[in-house]
Amino acid sequence: MTLAIEPATFRRILGHYPTGVCAITAMPPDGRPAAMIVGSFTSVSLDPALVAFFPDKASSSWPRIAEAGRFCVNVLGDDQEALCRTLASKDPDKFVGVAHRPSALGSPVLDGAIAWIDCTIYAVHDAGDHHLVLGSVHALDVHHPGAPLLFHRGTYGKLAPPPCSRT
Numbered sequence: 001m002t003l004a005i006e007p008a009t010f011r012r013i014l015g016h017y018p019t020g021v022c023a024i025t026a027m028p029p030d031g032r033p034a035a036m037i038v039g040s041f042t043s044v045s046l047d048p049a050l051v052a053f054f055p056d057k058a059s060s061s062w063p064r065i066a067e068a069g070r071f072c073v074n075v076l077g078d079d080q081e082a083l084c085r086t087l088a089s090k091d092p093d094k095f096v097g098v099a100h101r102p103s104a105l106g107s108p109v110l111d112g113a114i115a116w117i118d119c120t121i122y123a124v125h126d127a128g129d130h131h132l133v134l135g136s137v138h139a140l141d142v143h144h145p146g147a148p149l150l151f152h153r154g155t156y157g158k159l160a161p162p163p164c165s166r167t
Contacts, residue, residue, distance in 0.1 A: 015152070019040065019150065019151050020039070020148045020151075021038075021039055021076045021084055021150065021151050021156070022037070022038050022041045022053070022073050022074060022075055022076060023037055023076055023087050023110060024036050024037075024041075024053055024055075024061075024065060024072070024073055024074075025065075025071065025074060025087075025107050025109075025110065026065040026070060026071045026072070026108075027068055027102070027106045027107055027108065028064045028065070028068045029067060029068070032092075033095045033100070034061050034064035034065050034068065035061060035087040035095070036055060036061035036062060036088070037087055038055065040053060041073060048136060049137035050122060050134050050137065051073060051117060051119060051137060052134050052135065053073070053135075054127060054130045054131065054133070055133060056129065056130055057129055057131060060090060062131065066124070069120060069121055070121065071135060072103050072105070072108060072116055072119070073119065074109065074110040075114045075115040075116070075117075075148060076110075076114070076148065076149040077113065077114045077146045077148065077149060078147045078149045078150070078157075078158040079112070079149075080110075080113070080149055081149060081156045083098065083110070086098065098110065099111035103116065103118040103139065104118060105119075105120065105138060105139075112144075113143055114145075114146045114147075115140065115141065115143060116140065116143065117135075117137055117139075117140040118138050119135030119136055119137050119138060120135065120136050120138060121134075121135060121136075122136040
């Protein structure tokens with residue numbers, strides 16, 4: 001038997017666990033880039049190289065990414081909150097003015113992202129009110145060293161700088 005957990009309580013409690021913020025991007029067949037912001041992203045397997053993210057079933061962006069059959073995970077930097085908010089919007093033209101280049105698989109790689117991971121969809125599973133999307137990694141790289149954008153307790157944040165070392 002499963003206990004009924006109030007969704008607001010569930011979100012509030014789990015909000016105490018900080019997550020990184022990634023933009024999942026794709027180029028659907030219509031040629032208009034698609035993007036969604038996720039905080040639930042993880043590595044899954046080294047052999048084969050697999051990653052996963054969890055789009056909400058109500059997402060308007062996920063069907064366009066699924067249609068593409070491939071996607072790029074862009075790890076956002078702590079200076080990219082404005083870009084994050086733009087790509088999280090429902091605006092159908094949210095890529096206007098967003099600098100990017102195509103990956104080898106054709107998905108948008110965002111300028112300024114810390115790292116990117118180019119994938120094809122390996123499998124999609126039901127996960128309650130979300131999907132569990134597994135991606136097969138084809139290429140990945142670090143754009144530049146930097147600190148990630150974080151999401152914690154309903155707000156965006158940054159890592160604290162490390163304490164000064166004493167010599």
